[in-house]
Amino acid sequence: MRLRFFSCFAAVALAGLAHAAQAPLRAPRLADGRPDLQGIWQSSGNTGAFNLEEHPAAYGTPAGASVIVDPPDGKLPYLPGMREKAVENSKNRWRDPVGRCNPHGAPRFVLPPFPFMIVQDREYVVFLSETSHDVRIIPMDGRPHVKDYWAWEGDSRGRWESDTLVIDVTGFNGKTWLDQAGNFVDENLRVVERFTMTGPDTIAYEATVDDPTVYARPWTIRATLRRAPKDVELLEYACLEGERDAPHYPK
Amino acid sequence: MRPIIRSSLALAILAAALSAAAAPQNRGGVPDLRGIWQAEVTANVNLEGHAAQAGIPAAKSAIVSPSSGRIPYKPDAVARRRENFARRAEADPQTKCFQAGVPRATYAGAPFQIFQTSDRVVIVYQDVHAYRIIFTDGRPHYEGIEFYMGDSRGRWEAGTFVVDARNFMAGTWLDMAGNYHSEALHVVERYTRTGPASMTYEATIEDPNVFTAPWTIRIPLRRLTAPDAQILEDQCVEDANGLPRHVPPFKNR
Numbered sequence: 001m002r003l004r005f006f007s008c009f010a011a012v013a014l015a016g017l018a019h020a021a022q023a024p025l026r027a028p029r030l031a032d033g034r035p036d037l038q039g040i041w042q043s044s045g046n047t048g049a050f051n052l053e054e055h056p057a058a059y060g061t062p063a064g065a066s067v068i069v070d071p072p073d074g075k076l077p078y079l080p081g082m083r084e085k086a087v088e089n090s091k092n093r094w095r096d097p098v099g100r101c102n103p104h105g106a107p108r109f110v111l112p113p114f115p116f117m118i119v120q121d122r123e124y125v126v127f128l129s130e131t132s133h134d135v136r137i138i139p140m141d142g143r144p145h146v147k148d149y150w151a152w153e154g155d156s157r158g159r160w161e162s163d164t165l166v167i168d169v170t171g172f173n174g175k176t177w178l179d180q181a182g183n184f185v186d187e188n189l190r191v192v193e194r195f196t197m198t199g200p201d202t203i204a205y206e207a208t209v210d211d212p213t214v215y216a217r218p219w220t221i222r223a224t225l226r227r228a229p230k231d232v233e234l235l236e237y238a239c240l241e242g243e244r245d246a247p248h249y250p251k
Numbered sequence: 252m253r254p255i256i257r258s259s260l261a262l263a264i265l266a267a268a269l270s271a272a273a274a275p276q277n278r279g280g281v282p283d284l285r286g287i288w289q290a291e292v293t294a295n296v297n298l299e300g301h302a303a304q305a306g307i308p309a310a311k312s313a314i315v316s317p318s319s320g321r322i323p324y325k326p327d328a329v330a331r332r333r334e335n336f337a338r339r340a341e342a343d344p345q346t347k348c349f350q351a352g353v354p355r356a357t358y359a360g361a362p363f364q365i366f367q368t369s370d371r372v373v374i375v376y377q378d379v380h381a382y383r384i385i386f387t388d389g390r391p392h393y394e395g396i397e398f399y400m401g402d403s404r405g406r407w408e409a410g411t412f413v414v415d416a417r418n419f420m421a422g423t424w425l426d427m428a429g430n431y432h433s434e435a436l437h438v439v440e441r442y443t444r445t446g447p448a449s450m451t452y453e454a455t456i457e458d459p460n461v462f463t464a465p466w467t468i469r470i471p472l473r474r475l476t477a478p479d480a481q482i483l484e485d486q487c488v489e490d491a492n493g494l495p496r497h498v499p500p501f502k503n504r
Contacts (some may be wrong), residue, residue, distance in 0.1 A: 038368065100488065100489060101487070101488075102486060102488060103486065117384070119366055119368060119371075119373050120368070121285065121366040121367060121368060124366060126366055126373065126375065128373070128375075128382055128384070133350070133379075133380060133381055133382055134380065135375050135380045135382055135482075137364065137375060137481070137482055139481070143478070143479060146479075146481065146483075148501050148502055149500055149501065150500055150501055150502040151483075151484035151486070151500035152484060152486050153484055171500075173500075173502075187502075233384070234384060235393075235396060235398075236396075236398045236399060236400060238350070238399055240347060240348045240349060240379075240487055240495055241344075241347075241349045241350065241399060241420075241422075
């Protein structure tokens with residue numbers, strides 16, 4: 001893990017040096033000096049939407065490497081008996097909550113091949129996903145979490161650690177899946193996300209997932225977000241509008 | 252003499268303070284609409300005004316033009332409103348958790364939050380977490396794409412944010428009473444700050460398939476000023492019978 005981290009870091013540093021020959025590698029900044037993360041972003045170069053863990057190709061699923069960087073083996077550190085539940089989920093994918101218009105939740109929302117927009121307005125950062133018109137409004141003013149919150153998206157609080165946007169998310173209802181393979185969480189979930197611009201058009205995304213009733217230890221995924229081409233804008237997503245699947249699901 | 256000067260000075264200061272309070276300015280010199288807002292009226296029950304009913308007080312029409320307070324339906328379009336009204340318990344798209352559309356999202360009941368950046372205004376509605384991205388950089392409307400929440404372009408006219416919304420999907424309603432529109436709907440909204448915690452919302456509604464003339468509603472909005480005010484999650488999920496229902500984001504409630 002440590003090795004991989006350093007080599008990744010070194011690659012970024014090298015890219016920065018190479019770039020510095022022409023212009024210093026600088027992320028755009030807002031008037032208040034904070035990094036300007038605004039724009040439309042999409043994760044790329046991973047198949048984490050299908051399965052966070054390493055997986056072979058299967059019907060409708062491309063093969064892919066694990067997006068889990070900790071633990072170093074890239075495997076979800078399920079508590080005894082919990083992986084069986086994920087396997088059961090994977091055999092019943094119709095149960096995937098996003099198939100019924102429910103939010104992806106963190107960290108899944110960054111992984112699907114749909115774009116999302118970041119808006120920064122002084123004391124707020126807002127994520128607008130095109131998928132299911134999901135929204136996360138993230139206060140940056142240090143207010144405490146909402147008490148007894150129990151929601152698909154959880155309750156997000158943000159802060160800056162140097163140039164990294166750090167978001168602490170609690171108050172989940174625990175019903176979300178982490179991917180299409182049925183990897184899951186429960187309501188004791190806590191996610192800490194880190195967004196760091198590594199260039200004008202790239203963000204290093206990292207999420208540490210802690211759920212002591214499902215996993216033996218916290219674990220971390222990493223993904224690269226790329227800025228969408230200039231003419232891309234979010235349009236609209238409709239899900240419950242015209243929904244006709246529900247009666248056909250197994251009871 | 253001196254006291255008069257002093258009081259007129261005080262008046263001038265007071266007037267300046269009041270006008271600043273009346274129209275808070277954003278850094279870019281445009282009105283500051285940011286904050287969490289909520290309609291103070293029950294227009295969602297019926298834009299035309301309504302008698303008292305269980306849990307809802309009677310209300311005057313929200314329609315300020317025409318002066319009759321009545322929606323100017325074309326003669327052949329009224330029947331549809333009556334049918335909608337009769338079937339409203341199951342036919343109102345809001346009961347099926349559709350995005351409310353415009354202008355209904357403004358007065359659908361739940362608060363909404365406005366964000367402002369240099370080239371767009373974003374409105375996030377608590378109701379089914381619908382949102383609108385309103386470009387303010389002068390770009391044209393989309394061609395050939397229809398939206399439940401409309402395709403919105405905004406501009407600043409003195410102290411007012413004016414939004415031109417078009418390219419609507421047919422199928423959303425304007426209120427619970429079955430007032431409706433077609434895909435030819437065109438809405439011009441006007442957001443005007445009137446005080447530190449108040450704003451006037453006006454919408455002129457035009458739809459030549461349904462109405463004989465444009466008509467205008469006016470809705471007072473109040474800003475939620477509690478420091479912990481927050482847009483909460485409003486997710487609609489299907490119950491065991493496949494019927495969508497709102498789930499409050501709190502445990503055991």
